[in-house]
Amino acid sequence: MAVYTQVSLQEAQALLRQLDLGEASALRGIEGGIENTNYFVTTDDAEFVLTLFERLSFEQLPFYLYLMKHLAQRGIPVPDPVANRDGDVLHNVLGKPASVVTKLSGKSELAPGVAHCQAVGAMLARMHLAGRDFNRSQPNLRGLPWWNETVPVVKPYLDPPQAALLQSELAFQNHIAESSAYAALPRGPVHADLFRDNVMFDTGAEGPVLSGFFDFYFAGVDTWLFDLAVCLNDWCIDQASGAADAERTAAFITAYASVRPLAGAERELLPAMLRAGALRFWISRLWDFHLPREAAMLKAHDPGHFERVLRERLAHPLNLAALDQAAVAPPPAALAPLAEPARLARATP
Numbered sequence: 340m341a342v343y344t345q346v347s348l349q350e351a352q353a354l355l356r357q358l359d360l361g362e363a364s365a366l367r368g369i370e371g372g373i374e375n376t377n378y379f380v381t382t383d384d385a386e387f388v389l390t391l392f393e394r395l396s397f398e399q400l401p402f403y404l405y406l407m408k409h410l411a412q413r414g415i416p417v418p419d420p421v422a423n424r425d426g427d428v429l430h431n432v433l434g435k436p437a438s439v440v441t442k443l444s445g446k447s448e449l450a451p452g453v454a455h456c457q458a459v460g461a462m463l464a465r466m467h468l469a470g471r472d473f474n475r476s477q478p479n480l481r482g483l484p485w486w487n488e489t490v491p492v493v494k495p496y497l498d499p500p501q502a503a504l505l506q507s508e509l510a511f512q513n514h515i516a517e518s519s520a521y522a523a524l525p526r527g528p529v530h531a532d533l534f535r536d537n538v539m540f541d542t543g544a545e546g547p548v549l550s551g552f553f554d555f556y557f558a559g560v561d562t563w564l565f566d567l568a569v570c571l572n573d574w575c576i577d578q579a580s581g582a583a584d585a586e587r588t589a590a591f592i593t594a595y596a597s598v599r600p601l602a603g604a605e606r607e608l609l610p611a612m613l614r615a616g617a618l619r620f621w622i623s624r625l626w627d628f629h630l631p632r633e634a635a636m637l638k639a640h641d642p643g644h645f646e647r648v649l650r651e652r653l654a655h656p657l658n659l660a661a662l663d664q665a666a667v668a669p670p671p672a673a674l675a676p677l678a679e680p681a682r683l684a685r686a687t688p
Contacts, residue, residue, distance in 0.1 A: 342368040342369070342370075342376050342377070342378075343375075343376045343391075343393050344376045344391050344393070344433060344435060346366065346376070346378060346389070346391065346432060346433065347366075348363055348365075348366045350432060350433065351363055351366050351378065351380055351389055351432075354389070354430055354432055354437065354439065355380070355382060355439070357423050357424075357430070358421050358422075358423055358430075358439060359424070360382050360384075360385075360387065360421065360439070361382040361383040361384055362382060362383050363380055363381065363382055364381050364382065364383065365379075365380070365381040366378050366379070366380055366381075366389075367379045367381075369388075374393065374394060374556060374557075375390050375391060375392050375393050375394075375395075375556060376390065376391040376393060376435075377389070377390050377391075378390075379442065380439070385441070385442070386442040387421070387439050387440065387441060387442055388418060388439070388440050388441075388442050388553075389432075389437065389438075389439050390437060390438050390439075390440070390556075391432055391433070391435045391436070391437045392435060392436045392437065392438075392556070393435070395436065395556060396436070397429065397436045399477065399480075400429050400436050400438075401428075401429060401475065402475050402476075402477040402558070402559075403555050403556050403558055404420045404428045404429055404438055405420075405428065405473075405475055406470065406473055406475070406528055406555060406558055407419065407420055407440065407555050408420055408428060409469075409470065409473050410466060410469055410470065413469040414465075414469070415462070415465060415466050415469050415552070416443070416462075416549065416550055416551040416552065417551055417552050417553065417555070418440035418441050418442070418443060418551070418553050419440060419441045420438050420439070420440050421438075421439045421440065421441070440553075443539045443550055443551035443553055444539065444541055444550045444551075445539035445540045445541040445542075445548075445550040445551070446539060446540065447535055447536045447537075447538060447539060447540070448535060448538070448540050448547065449535050449536065451535060451574055451587070452587070453586060453587055453590045454546050454547055455540065455547055455549075455574070456574050456575060456587045456588075456590045456591040456594070457590050457591070457593075457594040458540075458547065458548075458549040458594070459533070459538055459549065459570065459574060459591065459594075460570070460590070460591040460592065460593070460594035460595040461594040461595065461597060461598050462549055462552065463530075463533065463566065463567065463570060463595055464594075464595045464596075464597075464598035464599040465598055466530070466552065467527055467528075467529070467563045467566070467599060468598070468599055470527050470528035471527055473527075473528050476560050477559050477560060478559050478560055478561070479529065479531055479557075479558075479559030479560065479561040479565075480557070480559055481531065481557055481559075481619060481623060482559070482561060482619075483512060483513065483516055486509060486512070486618065486619065486622055487509065487513070489622050489623075489626055490505055490506065490509050490622060492626065492630070493505075493622060493625040493626050493629060493630075494506070496625065496629045497625075501646065504646070504649070504650070505618075505621070505622075508614060508618050508649060508653075509618065511611075511614070512611075512614070512615050512618060515608065515611045515615070520604045520607050520608055521562075521604075521608060523602070523604040524562040524563070524564050524602070524604050524605060524608065525562065525563050525564075525602060525605070526560060526561060526562050526563065527560060527563060528558060528559070528560055529558060529559065529560070529561045529562075529563060529565065529566035530552060530555060530557070530558055530566055530569075531557045531558055531559060531561060531565070531566060531569060532554060532556075532557040532558075532569065533552060533566070533569060533570050533573075534569075534573045534574075535573055535574060537552065537553055537554045538551070538552055538553075539551045539553070562612070563599075563605075564601075564605045564608060564609060564612045565612050565615060565616065567592075567595060567609075567612075568609065568612035568613045568615060568616040569616040569619075569620075570591065571583075571588060571591060571592070571613060571616075572613060572616045572617055572620075572645075572648055572652075574587065574591060575587040575588040575591050576648060576651075578644075580647065580651070581644065581645075581647035581648035581649075581650070581651045582651050582655070583651065583652075583655065583657065585661075585662065588657070588662060589662045592659075592662060606659055609657055609659060610652070610656040610657045613652045613657055614649060614652045614653065617645050617648040617649035617652055618645075618649055620645040620648075621642060621645035621646050621648075621649055624639075624640045624641070624642035624644070624645060625642040627639050627640065627642075628640070628641075628642050
């Protein structure tokens with residue numbers, strides 16, 4: 340998140356009145372991330388997040404917003420977009436597409452342990468299952484076609500060994516994408532950016548309680564395995580070296596599989612998808628770092644981090660058989676029903 344477009348309290352208040360959300364008493368820009376303009380908005384009764392979209396268009400945005408609404412209606416803890424009196428969840432602020440969503444409780448855990456990984460793994464699987472009947476479709480806009488377009492743009496900024504690694508891994512991922520095993524992978528709406536700072540936890544009597552997933556604005560229809568790989572590359576690694584942490588990896592995968600067991604093709608291709616997840620974020624961070632946009636609050640991420648993750652995934656491919664031996668049993672909560680049948684039956688706009 341960042342602030343590219345300055346919004347006044349009066350301008351925010353005009354939208355809040357359209358949404359019947361009361362009077363705004365405070366507006367605070369949110370630092371972090373790089374894609375959109377984000378503010379916390381405090382009203383008489385609650386807190387919300389106001390987002391102005393800087394890259395996504397009015398045509399693209401209904402997919403993301405109605406996906407969040409769909410998941411919220413099915414018991415997945417996500418920000419719920421607020422509709423106006425006509426039922427629209429996409430709004431206009433200063434000529435830009437905008438949304439107002441409910442603010443999640445809790446805070447992000449930037450040094451996750453096994454319990455955090457179990458909670459995220461189980462909820463990620465629930466989210467995938469809950470999205471199966473979502474009636475809109477949009478590709479992952481940061482998927483393989485975008486990688487193929489963007490690598491020639493960022494490659495000139497790299498030294499020869501880095502450029503060679505980037506090009507060879509891109510070729511490998513194009514090869515994987517043409518395989519029959521890849522074609523067999525289950526697909527549906529994915530978050531595609533579920534890093535540690537996009538998940539909230541409350542503190543419970545018996546440990547951390549997952550209170551929500553947010554920032555769905557990289558979501559799209561892709562393989563569920565890619566979504567799992569993106570998570571493993573952030574939640575289950577050593578941040579300094581990029582090396583995988585076996586205990587957290589086993590806990591995450593076991594909790595996920597307790598809700599949605601992995602298919603044979605998924606087990607076969609998980610090492611390749613871990614490489615794909617690292618490549619995707621290495622490319623995007625190179626792009627954001629070397630070709631930045633101006634913003635009032637902006638911190639570009641270090642592209643070298645995902646270069647290290649990719650090199651680790653190449654040097655030490657995931658051994659699922661060994662992880663099965665070290666698997667940590669998921670907590671009972673990970674096995675609870677997804678949602679009440681009546682709630683599952685609700686229609687999504």
